[in-house]
Amino acid sequence: MKLKEPVWRREGQIPQTTxxxxxxxxxxxxxxxxxWRREGQxxxxxxxxxxERTFLAWIRTALAILAGAIGIDQLAPQIAxxxxxxxxxxxxxVIGALLALEAYRRWSLQEQAMRNNRELPHxxxxxxxxxxxAAAAAVLAVLILLAQ
Amino acid sequence: MTPSPVRDPGLxxxxxxxxxxxxxxxxxxSAYFIWRAATSAWARHGGRIDIEVIGLGTAAAVxxxxxxxxxxxxxxxTKTLHHNPGTPPAALTxxxxxxxxxxxxxxxxxxxxxQ
Numbered sequence: 001m002k003l004k005e006p007v008w009r010r011e012g013q014i015p016q017t018t019x020x021x022x023x024x025x026x027x028x029x030x031x032x033x034x035x036w037r038r039e040g041q042x043x044x045x046x047x048x049x050x051x052e053r054t055f056l057a058w059i060r061t062a063l064a065i066l067a068g069a070i071g072i073d074q075l076a077p078q079i080a081x082x083x084x085x086x087x088x089x090x091x092x093x094v095i096g097a098l099l100a101l102e103a104y105r106r107w108s109l110q111e112q113a114m115r116n117n118r119e120l121p122h123x124x125x126x127x128x129x130x131x132x133x134a135a136a137a138a139v140l141a142v143l144i145l146l147a148q
Numbered sequence: 149m150t151p152s153p154v155r156d157p158g159l160x161x162x163x164x165x166x167x168x169x170x171x172x173x174x175x176x177x178s179a180y181f182i183w184r185a186a187t188s189a190w191a192r193h194g195g196r197i198d199i200e201v202i203g204l205g206t207a208a209a210v211x212x213x214x215x216x217x218x219x220x221x222x223x224x225x226t227k228t229l230h231h232n233p234g235t236p237p238a239a240l241t242x243x244x245x246x247x248x249x250x251x252x253x254x255x256x257x258x259x260x261x262x263q
Contacts, residue, residue: 026224034238048235049164055241056167062248063174070181070255073262074188082263089259097252104245111235 034108040115051110058103061129065096080143088139095132161229168222175218175251182211182254185262203261207254214247214254
């Protein structure tokens, strides 16, 4: 028995009629698109999906930093004097917020680069986040040692 | 010569929808800590409603809204992924990033208030 090819594989485009009923409202809500969606060529769907997963991975990193910020505040109140703890936790939360913004910006820049067949933007975010996470680990290690 | 078929028709969409579900779980963990802060402050105040409890309650409501938005985005993307495996609507990624920002704002409020 031969499996039926999905429509998008044959046509290379979005078959509107096959979208399930329940998702029509969301589809309508999501119709406003930035101008770059009309530039260049639609990239290979595998590259688009990889870019989407990269975006989601950065969002998860942001969410993990946010959970860390409020987690330290809620579960380890003894880790440092209150003003130090609040400053540290708010700094983590702000980093998480900035990372969420950056995740969207990078996703859109990379999508644009792929559409126009340009080089992907430089990944300075990797270096920055490596430094931030190392610094956070060092600060937390010192605080845990001092709290004993 | 006919073009060679795409090697992994099912796997790419599947990995992407799993990535959405992982993101949803991460959002729920962050939201949980805010709910915890709100309910424990309420219990600490012996069930009395004051400014701190109202502030934390608002933060918890914002966190619930953000978690709902991320849930809706993840479910929507998972459902439509097989029909539209290309670039997702920019509004979908923008909404997800926006919900994460709202969660961050709720967390900053909760940290400031729950002392």
